[in-house]
Amino acid sequence: MRPATLLRTAVWLSVIAFLWRPSAFAAVFAPFTHDGAPAIYDQGDLADLALAHLGLVLFATALSAVIAVLLAVVVTRGPGRAFLPMSRSLVSIGQTFPPVAVLAVAVPLVGFGSLPALIALVAYGLLPVFENALTGLAELPASVLEAADGVGMDAWQRLWSIELPLAGPLIVEGLRQTLVISVGTATLGSTVAAKGLGEVIIAGLLSDNTAFVLQGGLLTGLMAILLHDAIGRIGAYVLPRQG
């Protein structure tokens, strides 16, 4: 087995083992507690929270990816092209906007729970995919596009079989960024009562229990790394080779 595969397998196995039997790891986290506080998060099921966290992130990312790619497709052709410069500046402005601010705006509108977290994640996750899809679609070689028209592809065939596959690697790269950002941002969701690993961190902070903070932090961090890795591999498998 190659070292990368070995490491990947080891990380996956430890995460699964920890979620399956957190109590088995009590000794590892005990040094981070004091005054007889529990070493393992005991106010909910860690696996449950991790799954909810993952579900929220994946759903939000899928949603923002679809919206972002559609928007990028629209502003790179036909009448939509008039909005290309504007959307480019919107993207760069949008990325300077902190996700907490999006949450703060969403709560008064839709109340507490998973919905404001989802809105914040989707809104914030739009940007990397949109920006990359835009670059990928707007900067395709002119000769390839001319050839696609020249052989008699209609607009859909050209988009589906030439433009999107060629912009694919950049779009996947954007998707990776979105996923990593979302995993982190989703912890903030717990401040508005969305279910997720943020609960563990917040509980740790409130009860001054570093072990809880570590557990929540490690799980989110590893989730981000594993997703980042998985998307890259799925992308390499799904996308065509390009010489």
Added chain:
Amino acid sequence: MIEIDGLTKRYGGTTVVDAVDLRVPTGSITAIVGTSGSGKSTLLRMINRLVEPSAGTVRIDGRLTTEEPAHALRRRIGYVIQGNGLFPHRTVAENIATVPRMLGWSDVRIAARIEQLLLLFGLDPQIHAQRLPAELSGGQQQRVGVARALAAGPSVLLMDEPFGALDPIIRAKAQTDLRAIQQQLKTTIVIVTHDMDEAFLLADRIAVLDNGRLLQYDKPTRLLTAPASAQVSALTGTADRALRLLSLDTVMVAMAPGHADGLQLSASMSLRDALSALIWAGVRAATVCGADGEVVGQVTLEAILARGAAHQ
């Protein structure tokens, strides 16, 4: 036959192709020449409606090109551009299969066609079919580009400086190959070039464009011996026009009965090459041999020189 009538393209206030009339006979090669920006590409691209004309009509085999959707029209017309425009994420075989697939050919028929075309273009199906364009040399990519354009057996092939990116030796080979393939398939070809040698080598007829207007559309010989204007002469070049004229005929036309000592030339050689061979050998006459090496006559320096004179 391609019939072009009053074809015009305007961008804003400027007319880049101005009321061009052109008749391209079926199975012939027409070269469009002219200085940069004279409207060659625009004229070519109006034939397959990559550019929509501002005025005028194009008929292919009697049928107006506007009678069907543009993409349907383009599937019936081969199109080759400089830098080949191959799809980088598709293999050579998939690139060639593009149009047949859109036309709904069966897999068996497509596979047979790919193999046939690769062989025709001197590529090995076993080695090259599954390669990506990036894994081919420039000359091979260019051949695949032409093969893709010919895949569905179009009766018309449009080429925009197809050999522009090739080095001189590969380009010369590509040109002779194209000529041979064209004679085999009887495709009607319109080729844009600003390489005058290429135009004279390939074309049955040459269209000279200047500022969007068609100055002359004629046989290559006529362009040299009866230029419509000083601009045409300037474009075809005056310094070496006698040699260019000689390059258009074979030894066959200057041949006389008899035979000479020493030098032997092939009957299919151009007069220009024959002249060069005579000068090089330092002789005034050579024996002419047919395809099987049999003696068919002789050619003299005087006879060749006479063919290069403006008025014959």
